[in-house]
Amino acid sequence: MKALYKGVAGPGLALVDRPEPTTGAHDVKIRVARTGICGTDLHIESWDRWADGAVNAPLIPGHEFSGHVVEVGKDVRTFSVGDVVSAEGHVVCGQCRNCRAGRRHLCIRTSSLGVNRDGAFAEYVVIPESNVWRHAEGIDLDLAAIFDPLGNAVHTALSFPLVGEDVLITGAGPIGLMAAAVARHVGARYVVVTDVDESRLALARTMGVDLAINVANERISSAQERLGMQEGFDIGLEMSGHASALPEMLENLTHGARVALLGLPSAPIAIDWAKVVSHMITIKGIYGREMFETWYAMSAMVSTGLDISPVITDRFPVSRWEDAFTAARQGGRGKIIIDWSEE
Incomplete structure (x- = not known):
């Protein structure tokens, strides 16, 4: 062969x-x-x-x-x-x-x-x-x-309830883009995606996100202002592994927010642990897919219109x-x- x-x-x-x-x-x-x-x-x-x-x-x-x-x-x-x-x-x-x-x-x-x-x-x-x-x-x-990378996106996105929530996704690679589509499909209120690649941000806009932010020249806080948000994002999905992504994400989360991490950093990242504690933020690491609950979930979503x-x-x-x-x-x-x- x-x-x-x-x-x-x-x-x-x-x-x-x-x-x-x-x-x-x-x-x-x-x-x-x-x-x-x-x-x-x-x-x-x-x-x-x-x-x-x-x-x-x-x-x-x-x-x-x-x-x-x-x-x-x-x-x-x-x-x-x-x-x-x-x-x-x-x-x-x-x-x-x-x-x-x-x-x-x-x-x-x-x-x-x-x-x-x-x-x-x-x-x-x-x-x-x-x-x-x-x-x-x-x-x-x-x-x-x-379906393998879609499963990564679904496992990450469905780590926490999304209905009616404001979702921030850092990293507009393929898995981040699929996670954005999943968040929209299951009923998130606002979905914001960040990256530094304009081509990927343009692709994100075709997949139904509310805002696609180039963090090379605009801060995430501006997305809150443009959308009229009052308290910060409820859910963070970190898909990039970039050293600056998680710290800035934490700056823009509300009290009790929840974060799922899929992106693999190439070096240790310093974050504001005092805010994690004082704002009671939950951080969860994600690897692969749940066997086989994630597979059932993504098959169900594809069959009901997830594109x-x-x-x-x-x-x-x-x-x-x-x-x-x-x-x-x-x-x-x-x-x-x-x-x-x-x-």
């Missing part, structure tokens, strides 16, 4: 022939149709310090995908050949305290698709049955391929995978899709 392969530790990938993966008794084999490029994939391709410490080559990366079931193991009961599927990329141990308590997203021995085990940048991928997600009939394959299609800005055939990675590194782009069907 064709696969994007990292044969040795170091920069680069290569489109090469690799053996097809074998299907175990509890596994599902999937013919990949589309893959999305994640920031994790960019780290692995460039082989930065994080990748050097977290990834063991050789490896087939990739964890955002959609495809069709082509084979099931002898003990698989819930999937059939032809099903349109994606998968939860965190394969858990099933035996640690959190797994046994039903909190699988908190597993202490998670094995991640495309990071710790061969992933979906290939014509075929094999996943345990317990990780496979069947999509509704007729779903767009591009949309199905980005995140504007976040997909580019699609490339697999033969142009290098162009796809180049586009993913450029500012102003949304999600980049690689189409494997040409093969």
